[in-house]
Amino acid sequence: MKGTGTGLLSRALSLVWPRLCADCEEEIDTPGAFCARCEAALEWIAPPACPRCGAWTLDGRCGECPGKDFLFAGAVALGRYEGRLRDAVLRLKFRGARHLADDFGRRVAERLPRRFDGVLAVPLAGWKLFSRGYNASELLAERAAAHAKLPYLRGALRKVRRTRPQAELSLEERRRNPRGAFRARRVSGALLLVDDVLTTGATANACVEALRTAGASEVHVAVVGR
Numbered sequence: 001m002k003g004t005g006t007g008l009l010s011r012a013l014s015l016v017w018p019r020l021c022a023d024c025e026e027e028i029d030t031p032g033a034f035c036a037r038c039e040a041a042l043e044w045i046a047p048p049a050c051p052r053c054g055a056w057t058l059d060g061r062c063g064e065c066p067g068k069d070f071l072f073a074g075a076v077a078l079g080r081y082e083g084r085l086r087d088a089v090l091r092l093k094f095r096g097a098r099h100l101a102d103d104f105g106r107r108v109a110e111r112l113p114r115r116f117d118g119v120l121a122v123p124l125a126g127w128k129l130f131s132r133g134y135n136a137s138e139l140l141a142e143r144a145a146a147h148a149k150l151p152y153l154r155g156a157l158r159k160v161r162r163t164r165p166q167a168e169l170s171l172e173e174r175r176r177n178p179r180g181a182f183r184a185r186r187v188s189g190a191l192l193l194v195d196d197v198l199t200t201g202a203t204a205n206a207c208v209e210a211l212r213t214a215g216a217s218e219v220h221v222a223v224v225g226r
Contacts, residue, residue: 021033021034021035021038022034022038022088022091022097022099022100022103023035023038023041023042023084023087023088024037024038032103033099033100033102033103034103038084041084042079042083042084042085042088043079043080043081043082043083043084043085043086044078044079044085045077045078045079045080045226048060049076049077050062050064050065050075051074051075051113052065052070052074052075053065053068053070053075053077053198053201053226054075054076054077054198054221054222054223054226055077055226056080056226064226068200068201069205070201070204070205071204071205071208071209071212071219072193072201072204072205072208072219072220072221073190073218073219073220074113074220074221075198075204075220075221075222075223075226076108076111076112076113076220076221076222076223077198077222077223077224077225077226078104078107078108078111078223078224078225079224079225079226080225080226081197081199081224081225081226082225085224085225086225088100088224089136089196089197089224089225092104092136092139092140092196092224093136093196094132096133098134098139101136101139101140101142101143102143104140104143104144104224105139105140105141105142105143105144105145105146105147106143106144106147108140108144108147108148108194108222108224109144109147109148110147111222112148112192112222113220114190115148115150116148116150116189116190116191116192116220117151117188117189117190117191118150118151118152118153118156118187118189118191118192119141119144119145119148119150119151119152119153119191119192119194120141120152120153120154120156120157120191120192120193120194120211121135121137121138121140121141121142121157121193121194121195122137122157122193122194122195122203122204122207123135123137123138123157123158123159123182124137124159125159125162125163126159127162136196137194137195137196140194140195140196140224141194144192144194144222150192153187153191155185156184156185156187156211156214157182157183157184157185157193157207157210157211158182158183158184159181159182160181160182160183161180161181162181163177163178163181164177166178166199166200166202166203171200174199174200174202175200175202176202177202178202178203178205178206179202179206179209180206181206182206182207182209182210183210183214184210184211184213184214184216185214186214186215187211187214187215187216188215188216188217189216189217190216190217190218190219190220191211191216191218191219191220192219192220192221192222193207193208193211193219193220193221193222194221194222194223195221195222195223196223196224196225197223197224197225197226198221198223198225198226204221207219
């Protein structure tokens with residue numbers, strides 16, 4: 001009877017507050033945040049992707065890894081950071097679309113290549129967290145950990161130095177900007193670091209350095225956009 005009551009309540013609520021596609025805003029009645037049409041149009045990275053950096057590959061060859069000094073042991077990326085997927089990430093990050101974190105977190109959990117000893121997020125500086133009201137990467141990490149049934153290491157990594165926005169910098173400036181900006185409390189084992197986007201890898205590298213110093217044996221990265 002409990003299950004029946006829950007189902008009736010869910011259907012009643014959907015009539016009052018119908019679920020809308022996160023892209024086209026049409027009403028949907030299927031699991032997930034996107035309708036079937038928008039789901040098919042999003043810039044997902046189809047396997048096999050590069051296990052090292054998460055990028056889309058051509059005939060098994062990665063065009064992103066050569067010449068890059070990534071400190072993380074591997075990466076998973078849901079899609080290319082362009083078009084509709086980029087718009088969705090920006091809505092999650094800046095426009096309060098927090099519900100997208102659960103959808104993206106579930107997809108991250110489904111793509112993980114192995115189990116991890118803990119999941120954590122790339123942190124924001126205190127002033128930026130205050131101005132935005134939440135950290136999108138933290139929401140993603142919490143939901144990914146919940147869906148994968150892994151421990152979420154809240155507060156294990158923090159930002160200790162203010163940095164300039166990466167988008168405003170040249171490639172070389174991006175590589176230098178986050179160095180030494182993060183510090184971790186004592187951790188151990190293989191960890192999964194979650195962020196919204198991976199571009200040059202400079203921010204991820206700075207986080208990995210802090211986590212290794214704090215005791216992590218290896219760190220993998222998971223992001224929505226690559």
